[in-house]
Amino acid sequence: xxxxxxxxxxxxxxxxxxxxxxxxxxxxxxxxxxxxxxxxxxxxxxxxxxxxxxxxxxxxxxxxxxxxxxxxxxxxxxxxxxxxxxxxxxxxxxxxxxxxxxxxxxxxxxxxxxxxxxx
Amino acid sequence: xxxxxxxxxxxxxxxxxxxxxxxxxxxxxxxxxxxxxxxxxxxxxxxxxxxxxxxxxxxxxxxxxxxxxxxxxxxxxxxxxxxxxxxxxxxxxxxxxxxxxxxxxxxxxx
Numbered sequence: 001x002x003x004x005x006x007x008x009x010x011x012x013x014x015x016x017x018x019x020x021x022x023x024x025x026x027x028x029x030x031x032x033x034x035x036x037x038x039x040x041x042x043x044x045x046x047x048x049x050x051x052x053x054x055x056x057x058x059x060x061x062x063x064x065x066x067x068x069x070x071x072x073x074x075x076x077x078x079x080x081x082x083x084x085x086x087x088x089x090x091x092x093x094x095x096x097x098x099x100x101x102x103x104x105x106x107x108x109x110x111x112x113x114x115x116x117x118x119x
Numbered sequence: 120x121x122x123x124x125x126x127x128x129x130x131x132x133x134x135x136x137x138x139x140x141x142x143x144x145x146x147x148x149x150x151x152x153x154x155x156x157x158x159x160x161x162x163x164x165x166x167x168x169x170x171x172x173x174x175x176x177x178x179x180x181x182x183x184x185x186x187x188x189x190x191x192x193x194x195x196x197x198x199x200x201x202x203x204x205x206x207x208x209x210x211x212x213x214x215x216x217x218x219x220x221x222x223x224x225x226x227x228x229x
Contacts, residue, residue, distance in 0.1 A: 044207075044220055044222045044223055045121075045164070045207060045209075045220035047215075047217050047218050050217070058217060060215060094163055094164075096163075099169075100152075100154075100169070100170075101217065101218065102211045102216070102217065102218070103151050103152045103153075103154060103169075103210060103211040103218060104154050104209030104210060104211060104217075104218025104220065105152075105154045105166065105169045105170070105209075106166060107169075109164060109165075110163065111163060112163050
């Protein structure tokens, strides 16, 4: 059974860098691509980007300049960094396993982490 | 403002059949398969339907999906109280090279 557990800082000030991590329990890490998705009241669900076990990434163009997703395959672990945050980045952030990321098919999700950006 | 358009709310009584629509364009639904998610309060979205009409293991047959052109629908038959949740559609988008989502539909079981 696959299980995703995520953690990271929940309260940030404007201009700081958001940092979240996700560890994957199960034996499928190298077979899938791994995404970050966020959910805010104003913008709903938004795909942030994705990575595979070898470090190949794709990012949402709207966030591309501020996003970095990295991977540590030895630990079944991947991370999200979002720089220069503003109040508009306040959201619940999820890590998820994509079996067809291009179409938005994510079958396992982390528990979610609320990130609030406030001065 | 979400790329895919869903009605903000829907409702039905126990045992009824309810449908939720998802409208897009030729650059997303028109050129991609559609997936549906169910989200209970305080939890992560759960994949309900993938590739337009496929159900993951464990999802009851009461849930079904369809797609035609640039629109898709989720149907729930034999509505139950535990179906009260938010439902989201998702599809690939050519310009994004990634998925886009609907704004969600809150389903109320009366």
